Amino acid sequence: MPLDTSTYALAHLRLDGRRWNELRRLHAQISTQAAADGSSYLEQGNTKVLCTVSGPQEQKGGRGGARDQGNEAKVDVEMNIAAFSGMDRKRRARSDKRVQEMQVTIASAFQSTLFTHLFPHSTITVTLHILSQDGSLLAACLNAATLALIDAGIPMSDYISSVTVASAPSSDQSLDEMDPLLDLNGLEEQELPFMTVGTCGRGPGGGEEKVMVLVMETKVQMARLEAMLSVGIDGCKQVRGILDGVVRSHGKRVLESKVS
Amino acid sequence: MAPYTGIPLSPAELSYLHTSLSQHPPIRPDARSPTAFRPLIAETDILPAANGSARICFADGTEAIVGVKAEVEKTPSASSHSINSHSINGEVADEGVRGLGSGGVRDVEDDGMDVDGGEDGKQSSKGRDEWLEVAIDIPGMRDDDALPVFLSAMLTEALLADGALKDKLYINTRFHWRLYIDILLLSLPLSYPLPLLSLTTHLALLATRLPALVSEKDEDPLFNDDWEASTHLYPPTKDETARQKPPITLLVMSVGENILFDPSREELAVADAVVAISVTQSHTNTTGPDADADADADSPNPLHLIALRTIDPPSRLTAAGLPNSLNTSAGAGAGAASQSLSSVEVAVTREKDQGVSVWRPPRGGVKRAVLARMIKMVVQAGGVGEEVLGGLRGVEI
Numbered sequence: 001m002p003l004d005t006s007t008y009a010l011a012h013l014r015l016d017g018r019r020w021n022e023l024r025r026l027h028a029q030i031s032t033q034a035a036a037d038g039s040s041y042l043e044q045g046n047t048k049v050l051c052t053v054s055g056p057q058e059q060k061g062g063r064g065g066a067r068d069q070g071n072e073a074k075v076d077v078e079m080n081i082a083a084f085s086g087m088d089r090k091r092r093a094r095s096d097k098r099v100q101e102m103q104v105t106i107a108s109a110f111q112s113t114l115f116t117h118l119f120p121h122s123t124i125t126v127t128l129h130i131l132s133q134d135g136s137l138l139a140a141c142l143n144a145a146t147l148a149l150i151d152a153g154i155p156m157s158d159y160i161s162s163v164t165v166a167s168a169p170s171s172d173q174s175l176d177e178m179d180p181l182l183d184l185n186g187l188e189e190q191e192l193p194f195m196t197v198g199t200c201g202r203g204p205g206g207g208e209e210k211v212m213v214l215v216m217e218t219k220v221q222m223a224r225l226e227a228m229l230s231v232g233i234d235g236c237k238q239v240r241g242i243l244d245g246v247v248r249s250h251g252k253r254v255l256e257s258k259v260s
Numbered sequence: 261m262a263p264y265t266g267i268p269l270s271p272a273e274l275s276y277l278h279t280s281l282s283q284h285p286p287i288r289p290d291a292r293s294p295t296a297f298r299p300l301i302a303e304t305d306i307l308p309a310a311n312g313s314a315r316i317c318f319a320d321g322t323e324a325i326v327g328v329k330a331e332v333e334k335t336p337s338a339s340s341h342s343i344n345s346h347s348i349n350g351e352v353a354d355e356g357v358r359g360l361g362s363g364g365v366r367d368v369e370d371d372g373m374d375v376d377g378g379e380d381g382k383q384s385s386k387g388r389d390e391w392l393e394v395a396i397d398i399p400g401m402r403d404d405d406a407l408p409v410f411l412s413a414m415l416t417e418a419l420l421a422d423g424a425l426k427d428k429l430y431i432n433t434r435f436h437w438r439l440y441i442d443i444l445l446l447s448l449p450l451s452y453p454l455p456l457l458s459l460t461t462h463l464a465l466l467a468t469r470l471p472a473l474v475s476e477k478d479e480d481p482l483f484n485d486d487w488e489a490s491t492h493l494y495p496p497t498k499d500e501t502a503r504q505k506p507p508i509t510l511l512v513m514s515v516g517e518n519i520l521f522d523p524s525r526e527e528l529a530v531a532d533a534v535v536a537i538s539v540t541q542s543h544t545n546t547t548g549p550d551a552d553a554d555a556d557a558d559s560p561n562p563l564h565l566i567a568l569r570t571i572d573p574p575s576r577l578t579a580a581g582l583p584n585s586l587n588t589s590a591g592a593g594a595g596a597a598s599q600s601l602s603s604v605e606v607a608v609t610r611e612k613d614q615g616v617s618v619w620r621p622p623r624g625g626v627k628r629a630v631l632a633r634m635i636k637m638v639v640q641a642g643g644v645g646e647e648v649l650g651g652l653r654g655v656e657i
Contacts, residue, residue, distance in 0.1 A: 083327070
């Protein structure tokens with residue numbers, strides 16, 4: 001594949017002009033939809049995700065044995081990739097294996113972060129609408145879901161913040177030298193081995209720092225993995241800071257509107 | 261046992277709502293006037309990867325996003341098409357599976373309508389119905405559920421009956437654009453989502469741009485890669501009122517003699533009849549030069565009707581109330597008397613009471629006079645159709 005490594009090696013600038021450790025513009029909003037219990041809209045570069053949360057509520061549909069769900073809430077994730085989201089129009093069936101895998105990944109990550117034991121016999125449904133995709137889809141979905149769950153007021157131990165990180169061959173092509181790249185766009189994702197890291201907590205003083213999600217579908221040399229992971233965890237911290245800013249500014253707005 | 265309709269209203273509440281909506285003037289639950297629409301938030305061009313996109317958010321929280329994408333496609337029977345252009349029979353066979361050429365569907369009585377439909381019919385021979393594809397995605401529903409299928413059929417029908425849209429997709433005899441309109445309903449459908457989806461589609465189509473064509477005639481199409489040079493599917497004009505626009509579909513309901521626009525979910529629960537009316541603006545080129553001259557700046561081209569469908573109102577599924585004279589569980593005098601009635605007598609008493617003392621679901625169709633008034637209210641000069649188009653004009657595109 002024609003990776004544009006030539007330009008990267010010359011100036012150490014990526015296709016979109018970023019340095020190796022720069023994130024794309026991350027813009028998010030909370031409470032975008034009045035009809036949902038919690039909602040958020042997140043743009044990570046050109047990847048745009050809209051997330052709504054409904055619940056915790058009793059499971060609807062009255063399926064047999066639906067009442068007996070054990071002592072904690074179940075997290076259900078529905079992902080809907082709009083047909084117009086990619087470059088070419090493509091309708092994805094709901095049973096698409098890739099989509100299902102991402103749904104399970106997100107659900108299991110939040111299942112252990114949310115205080116689900118507070119809501120026995122109930123379901124929390126997270127619906128993700130992908131409006132536009134340009135790389136880092138899983139990461140953007142995790143970030144958007146975090147914001148929407150916060151908006152829904154569901155108690156959780158900490159933000160799950162997520163980012164992708166890739167390993168790019170360095171300028172002199174020697175094997176032991178490589179550059180991890182942070183927050184990939186769609187083109188880079190096609191050409192480089194990458195992984196999605198999602199962490200929870202921010203280390204000393206802010207709770208235990210844990211890697212909650214780690215997904216890698218491409219091959220990479222074992223030696224490169226450690227550097228990638230550490231850059232990824234660092235990127236997650238940056239993302240967490242941004243998400244925190246969004247939540248705080250929204251909270252401030254809500255308070256101000258209540259006071260006046 | 262009351263059939264499950266998802267309407268959380270008792271027969272008594274339905275009866276109350278029905279009575280207040282049949283007053284003159286009607287009293288709507290949210291104190292709107294009969295023709296008033298609920299406020300909405302709209303924006304366009306929100307998606308980078310689509311040719312055109314729009315988002316509309318109604319005040320009740322229902323929200324829809326529409327993305328329009330266009331692809332160049334080879335016209336399958338390129339050679340036969342050119343032969344057909346001088347054989348009338350071939351042309352008719354070519355004219356769409358659904359038979360929705362703009363000429364044939366205009367047989368509904370409508371005095372505000374102009375009479376040059378035939379001309380449009382001739383011009384629309386270039387486009388074909390299957391070049392347009394509408395897909396609707398509603399959360400919690402399968403793609404082949406009745407609601408999304410019915411809604412997309414209704415929207416497609418309006419867009420095709422207009423005739424102007426499919427002609428715009430024609431590139432040359434060998435190639436055409438295929439237009440995909442993907443509608444995404446973000447919230448659960450609280451009220452019947454047709455007007456929301458239609459207005460969002462309208463805005464998305466207005467915002468749709470296609471790359472400018474640089475090749476000529478029947479060459480393989482070559483496009484200008486400068487997005488700034490792209491052309492609008494519906495080109496903007498200096499005078500916004502004269503701009504050619506995609507059709508809109510409005511939901512109208514009637515209660516007795518009253519006609520209500522943009523019904524909410526509760527209002528639909530007591531509707532006598534619900535009708536979806538699709539209208540479009542007559543094209544500028546079809547009105548004569550003298551018509552242009554005496555048209556005021558604030559009176560745009562007249563609207564005309566292109567499609568009409570009655571919709572089965574949810575009110576038909578509601579449970580009927582029980583007249584007091586038949587209420588056996590009440591215990592007192594009247595109940596004891598009715599216990600001796602035979603089942604035939606009970607049925608007769610119920611039938612006689614029909615809608616007098618208690619609620620009963622509406623029966624039968626819509627009266628012709630009411631239907632004619634509905635259409636007139638939408639299409640007439642200064643009517644609801646113009647008001648809606650005028651309101652949407654305020655959206656920045």
